[in-house]
Amino acid sequence: MSRIGPGGAKARPKSVLVWTAVAVVGAVAWGVLALSRGEKISAIWLVAAALGSYAIAYRFYSRFIARRVLGVDDRRATPAERLDNGVDFHPTDRRVLLGHHFAAIAGAGPLVGPVLAAQMGYLPGTIWIIVGVILAGAVQDMVTLFFSMRRDGKSLGQMVREEMGPVGGAAALLAVFSIMIILLGVLALVVVNALASSPWGTFSIAMTIPIALFMGLYLRVLRPGRVMEATVIGVALLLLAIAGGGWIEGSPLAGAFTLSPQTLVVCLVVYGFFASVLPVWLLLAPRDYLSTFMKVGTIGLLAVGVLVAAPHLRNEAITSFALDGNGPVFAGSLFPFVFITIACGALSGFHALIASGTTPKMIQKESQVRLIGYGAMLMESFVAIMALIAASALEPGLYYAMNAPAGLLGTTAESAAAAVGKLGFVITPEDLRAAAAAVEEQTVIARAGGAPTLAVGISEILSGIFGGTGFKAFWYHFAIMFEALFILTTVDAGTRVGRFMLQDTLGNIWKPIGRVSWKPGLWGTSALVVLAWGYFLYAGVSDPLGGINQLFPLFGIANQLLAAIALTLCTTLLIKSGKLRWAWVTAIPLLWDAAVTLTASWQKVFHDDPKIGFFAQRAKYADALAAGKVLPPAKNLDQMHTVVVNSTIDGVLAAMFALLVLLVIGNALVVCVRAVRAREPLPTAEAPYVESRIVAPSGLFSTAVERRAPAYAGAAEGTGTGAAAGRDGEEAQAP
């Protein structure tokens, strides 16, 4: 039954014609991107190149992976069918699961990374986002999802331990935990940079807390389970809060919401602690509903905006920073740093944590890993393309004035305009003041982190369609709010997940800590986790060299190294299950990812340019400090001290991540060699074969053959019996 799929076995003339047309559109768009030099091109070409390539890749490459490489078998019952308990295991309609999975993987990453990578021009980013997702990112998500599904939804860490051994398992666990801490620190830093001295933004974000508490109580006490009602009320209140922020800004209350970065750090750390110890129903769950709704809505809005407004790209195709590696936003040349920076939109290791665990326990049919694993990642990649367009449509002078570190730009419009001029771009102090006034912010200078830049880009695009220039400030704060909202949701959930990991690990040493309900253990581990990411956040805001400049590469390296662990696991499992000849499907992305990431780690640790190498930087500032000198951009000896401490810690972390990943890869190599030499396939932890009794479509739309099957589950409620076939949504399912 794995043969059931769109198009059937033989190619029909109509299908050949359609796919040829898609290929031609994609190829023409790529041609325009490649050949245009000097003239400003329309963003539509980027969109066409992306969508054309995604369609071809999904239709052909993902089908090849599903059928040949993985051998998905729809006669085999999935864990959702075998272990159906109506709680965590239950067969869920593929379209619903696609929505859940997409909401879980998409976040601020694909929005922020491409904005920073726009420093290298739009072309390198576009190529990597599209090629990377097709050959690496979507493959990783789909293959991890498949293997976890075959193992009853085991987590990445469990699979590494069971399939490779305790050494690799321990290394993977430690890597996952420390990577998560860096992730939370950097994401929180993006929020702080977006909210610092912005009463409008701070007020609207602060209001999300009472709104979430209200929704929590509504769902608990007033109308249990009416999520839609609560969400509609919540979103309405949220829009009011955004509009209210504009009023607060001009009122005497503005002072109370104008916070320094340091104060915001304290607020976030305290908030993170409470979010982790309070019951989920009160804060985390309602906030999650809000953020998911806003996420999907805004991404949709942005897609409409980009298509309708079709802005021209003002950014260059490839900037000089890509080649000489001295860009102000982040240092280092195109290889490897563009790949490190874009991370989430092309290949994201964190997705392996989602693709193993929750999603595989709910999948109806094995063949659906293609739609959910590969398909959802293509959608995320498209989000990254839109973010790149929004950033590249901005005037380059404004882009650099917003994204270069404060140490370089100074604090006044004049100093910033002069600094941008030195970089080779033109912007006048008046332009900078006008840009800030248009979005009703005090300043747009040195607002690194990607979120403010993207918000300006989004406000340009959306105000062109909805509301005109008078709405620029609203759309700007709308965009800031939605980014901050789902970053904070990630921080909530991440702190909690980190706390569980810590409790689990420490529980091996001292039993009571492992008990989820033991309050002192819960408070202690929560505090440890928030203090850990809080440290990086604080280091980020106080670093004179610019927190984003220093920490974002570390975040990218961490994410990509996690991808290396996931791809290593996938390759090992392919080889162990006797599919050595198909192992290249994950081995090639692994080799590329390892080459990129280990080069980047190597450079961050050993490079002798203090702008790139953490230890070279440390030496430079430590020597000056010993001589009692102050090096700019540091302003005093205290700041010199900060630089020395931060660069030491960052350097040690970069080295540690790389070593952990090398340990996992080494462990995998031993297992792979053993598997290749063995006469019989090595034992794996795969769950035994059980015959499936349900039939459900593989693709987004059901085919006629699938609908005729007697056990067809269609859009039934997913009870797994197929008895209630085709109620509700079924008749809406036009092919």
Add this chain to the structure above:
Amino acid sequence: MTPRSLLSFVRWYVREITGEAEYDRYLERHRAHSPTPPLSRREYERLRIDRRDADPGARCC
């Protein structure tokens, strides 16, 4: 696809994705497996959301 069927699809989809349909599924399941009276909506939703205390579900970057 008629507007009406589109509307019913959207309604079905939103109920599924927000988890509002879960209580109905629970009732159906409970009736099939057990003669005891099922939990009320309030009790069920309380249990359902409290399960997330132990498994908040990861959110990615």
